[in-house]
Amino acid sequence: MEFSLTTEQREIQMLARDFAEREIAPHAAAWDRDHAFPQAVFSKLGELGLMGVCVPEELGGAGADFLSYILVLEELSRADAGVGVTVAVHTSAVTLPIVGFGTPAQRERFVPELAAGDTLGAFALTESESGSDAGSLRSSATRDGDGWRITGSKQWITNGSHAGTFLVFARMDGAVDGPHGVSAFLLDGSDVEVTREEEKLGLNSSSTADIRISGAFVGRDRMLHEAHRGFAVAMAALDGGRIGIAAQAVGIAQAAYDVARRYAVERHQFGSRIADFQAIQFKLADMATEIDAARLLTHRAAWLKQQGHPHTLEGAQAKLFASAVARRQTGEAIQVLGGYGYTKEFPLERYYRDAKVTEIYEGTSEIQRIVIARHILARQDDRAATATAPPSG
């Protein structure tokens, strides 16, 4: 068992941290207030290789491992969770599925632009009547000559207003209801109309848009994976994506802890530092411990994925735990600052608003529990069900 990062992982972590501290954190409050999407940041991240950090070099990526990418997401989210989710969806939910499921021609056509940050990716699964029950989606792919016409509306699509490549899930003509009838298609930004930009509780520097696709034609070369196998693409994307959202939650919680700890040693009441009161010490101790545990679960899931081991259970556990830590501990951090924590003079109220969504998207916490329960109850070997060690196969 090896807990330390490699030299390369540490270098990538420091690269992301330096960039986030210089180019993101100082502007995050203003982007939040103005609901501004920081387009220029993604070009700069592309120049640093951080828009395709775990994409193979031959496809234009930085060629690092999945854990390096997870470290980058934590650092970006620590500065601004909106930037974190933009990069997370772009990479885990669009670029990596094309790397994993695409034909050589599809990889060549789409991945280099995405990895360079020249094009942003969006993942379009959710519809107004189909959220957790994604297999019930209604968007359609109707046969037309050599290809299909895609028609439908998708809801809450991250990067929807800025993406050039959309991974869209639609039901084939005459296909059965449920997940088995779903196929995955790669559409261009010009095929998609943005019908609404959502107003949210937080993550205001990210774009969450409703989109409409009105009979856009796609040829056979735009189908990702096989016909009727789109749900497998979506589930694989979400398996990896959830580890990214866990890293986002860890980054938000870490940022909140940093502010609370610094404040606790500076603020005096009743003639002492508030850090000298056991009530405050216990809050900081719980925060530090829970964040560490969340990070370890996240890194374990990332390690399993990059070793090619199954990681559905461990990714769900990491997301379930880390998102609850982020929601709970951003609230506790506000408590440490008292009234100041509730004001916009400090970033904690933003962290608190941003943290909540990590319990909702890429599968709600209830859905993570269903995934976890299904795995632990299916296992024959009760010792393996404790999940303290990586599964063997």
Ligand SMILES: Cc1cc2nc3c(=O)[nH]c(=O)nc-3n(C[C@H](O)[C@H](O)[C@H](O)COP(=O)(O)OP(=O)(O)OC[C@H]3O[C@@H](n4cnc5c(N)ncnc54)[C@H](O)[C@@H]3O)c2cc1C
């Ligand atoms: C900011 C933001 C960005 C997003 N980005 C994207 C994106 O890029 N692409 C995309 O496709 N989608 C995106 N989504 C959608 C997101 O993935 C869904 O919101 C999420 O999957 C939950 O679906 P729902 O909101 O329809 O909730 P519902 O499925 O309607 O669930 C409502 C409640 O019921 C519970 N519930 C549902 N089914 C069960 C069950 N079987 N057992 C127990 N409880 C259950 C849920 O846990 C939840 O508490 C985004 C959402 C947000 C808020």
